[in-house]
Amino acid sequence: MSDSEICDMTFSELCIRVQEDYGELLPEDSYDSPESLVEAMKSIQEEEHLFGYKNGSGYYFKGNVLKARLLEYGYKVYPSAFTVAEASEALGIEKKKISDALNHYHEHKYPYFSRLRKKLAWGACRYKIRKVGVVTLLKYRKRMSKKFDLNCTRKYPIKVDAYIGVTRYGKSIGMTLQDAYIKSGIRKPIKGDQ
Numbered sequence: 001m002s003d004s005e006i007c008d009m010t011f012s013e014l015c016i017r018v019q020e021d022y023g024e025l026l027p028e029d030s031y032d033s034p035e036s037l038v039e040a041m042k043s044i045q046e047e048e049h050l051f052g053y054k055n056g057s058g059y060y061f062k063g064n065v066l067k068a069r070l071l072e073y074g075y076k077v078y079p080s081a082f083t084v085a086e087a088s089e090a091l092g093i094e095k096k097k098i099s100d101a102l103n104h105y106h107e108h109k110y111p112y113f114s115r116l117r118k119k120l121a122w123g124a125c126r127y128k129i130r131k132v133g134v135v136t137l138l139k140y141r142k143r144m145s146k147k148f149d150l151n152c153t154r155k156y157p158i159k160v161d162a163y164i165g166v167t168r169y170g171k172s173i174g175m176t177l178q179d180a181y182i183k184s185g186i187r188k189p190i191k192g193d194q
Contacts (some may be wrong), residue, residue, distance in 0.1 A: 058170025059180035074129030081126035092185030
């Protein structure tokens with residue numbers, strides 16, 4: 001609907017059009033007045049903003065877990081370099097999450113990875129783990145084996161029960177913490193999982 005179409009409609013015609021477009025999403029009392037209709041439409045837009053990211057994974061990494069996973073992969077493929085696509089395929093994590101993390105480390109000059117020159121035909125960035133990354137990986141491995149958080153700047157580590165969480169979108173699609181562990185690649189599925 002364009003703005004000119006809306007201006008030419010009466011309130012009852014607008015209500016009929018909104019009912020056709022949104023069906024049962026809006027409560028019946030939202031069609032009582034223009035103010036209530038506007039409030040109901042705003043709530044629909046907020047829900048679409050919160051839950052409508054259909055490409056979202058439904059989980060998030062807590063602390064520095066994504067960094068630890070990337071360092072683990074970088075160490076595994078060392079001395080060769082890797083691209084975002086290769087890391088995504090190997091770790092089972094979306095390309096966007098990996099790309100955002102690696103770009104963040106590069107922009108803020110964190111010394112975990114070196115960004116190498118683009119030599120691939122499609123211009124993908126290549127990354128290679130550095131010595132600081134290996135040292136950090138060893139710290140993370142030690143902390144994870146003792147179920148501590150991965151914040152190395154704290155004086156005393158804190159025990160954690162989960163390194164991953166479920167987002168609101170994940171809860172809305174029925175994802176559990178165990179599903180998130182499997183989907184993120186932290187835990188491989190076993191025979192009883194679906």
